[in-house]
Amino acid sequence: MNVGVRQACRLVTAYRGNLLSLTARSARTMSTEEKQPGPVESTIREKLSQHFQPSHLDVINESYMHCVPPGSETHFKVVVVSDMFDNEAIIKRHRMVNGVLQEELEGPVHALSIMAKTPKQWEDSGGKVSKSPACRGGMGQ
Amino acid sequence: MSRVFLTTARFLRTQGARSAFLRALSSEAADTGSREHIDGLVKKDKVVVFMKGVPQQPMCGFSNAVVQILRMHGVDNYSSYNVLEDENLRxxxxxxxxxxxxxxxFLSGEFVGGCDILLQMHQNGDLVEELQKVGIRSALLDKQPDTDKDKQ
Incomplete structure (x- = not known):
């Protein structure tokens, strides 16, 4: 990979702060209202809405945090709160979400961070969404 | 071994022969993606991680998070495989x-999850238990109980 790009990634990474803070802090969901969602984001939202009938759904395009061109739709975080996760282990929940988004994961989506909760868990957590780790520059491979 | 590989890879890259090298590599290592091969890898060690980069230099934030979490639990001695070096394995x-x-x-050959799941297991205490099941005592058990009081 181009050394210049990698260095730029590092700078951005450093700017965004220590990765360890991800275990210590939570960030409120970033608003996606001000920007028009891209086609991939819309598809993800649609598929998750249809399948899980979620009481809460966030689809966050985090591509800007990574070394990809502006406007990319490669890195996403989804927050899905649904009754369908009742009595399912976390790994099963993630498999359910991955399954619904299989096409996207085989295609344009490079990274998917998943938060899958039951309505009760979501309420208990106060609606907190943990922060995603900063990029480390390995996208160009 | 991996150091030699990296050095060689870097050298070849600078020589502009990277694509030829990777072609040769992928044909030689055609079976590294096979079920049998991977089955052997995941069962070889109590803790096995497939990641981007190496623990000393992770090339992805999610891979780095896994490394950092394991480090917090004092788990340093695990097998890691860099999928960026092997498309078949990836x-x-x-x-x-x-x-x-x-x-x-993977813990004792069993798939545990990716970054999100490991992070959640770390936060809710399950990871300490799961490590215990495979005979590893988490370093967090020996620390002050308030060390990650602000994790929320």
Whole structure:
């Protein structure tokens, strides 16, 4: 990979702060209202809405945090709160979400961070969404 | 071994022969993505991680998070495989565990999850238990109980 790009990634990474803070802090969901969602984001939202009938759904395009061109739709975080996760282990929940988004994961989506909760868990957590780790520059491979 | 590989890879890259080298590599290592091969890898060690980069230099934030979490639990002695060095392994491990993303963590040959799951297990205490099951005492058990009081 181009050394210049990698260095730029590092700078951005450093700017965004220590990765360890991800275990210590939570960030409120970033608003996606001000920007028009891209086609991939819309598809993800649609598929998750249809399948899980979620009481809460966030689809966050985090591509800007990574070394990809502006406007990319490669890195996403989804927050899905649904009754369908009742009595399912976390790994099963993630498999359910991955399954619904299989096409996207085989295609344009490079990274998917998943938060899958039951309505009760979501309420208990106060609606907190943990922060995603900063990029480390390995996208160009 | 991996150091030699990296040095060689860097040298070849500078020589502009990278694509030829990778072609040769992928044909030689055609079976590294096979179920049998990966089955052997995941069962070789108590803790096995498939990641982007190496623990000393992770090339992805999610892989780095896994490394940092394991480090917090004092787990340093684990097998790690860099999927960026082997396209067959990169696809093979996804097929093996039916899991579309990297990193992937295995405990005693059993798939545990990726970054999100490991992080959640770390936060809710499950990771300490799971490590115990495979005979590893988490370093967090020996620390002050308030060390991650502000994790919320």
């Amino acid at each position: 696809q093979g491990i996804k097929d093996y565990s039916s899991w579309p993303t990297i990193p992937q963590v």
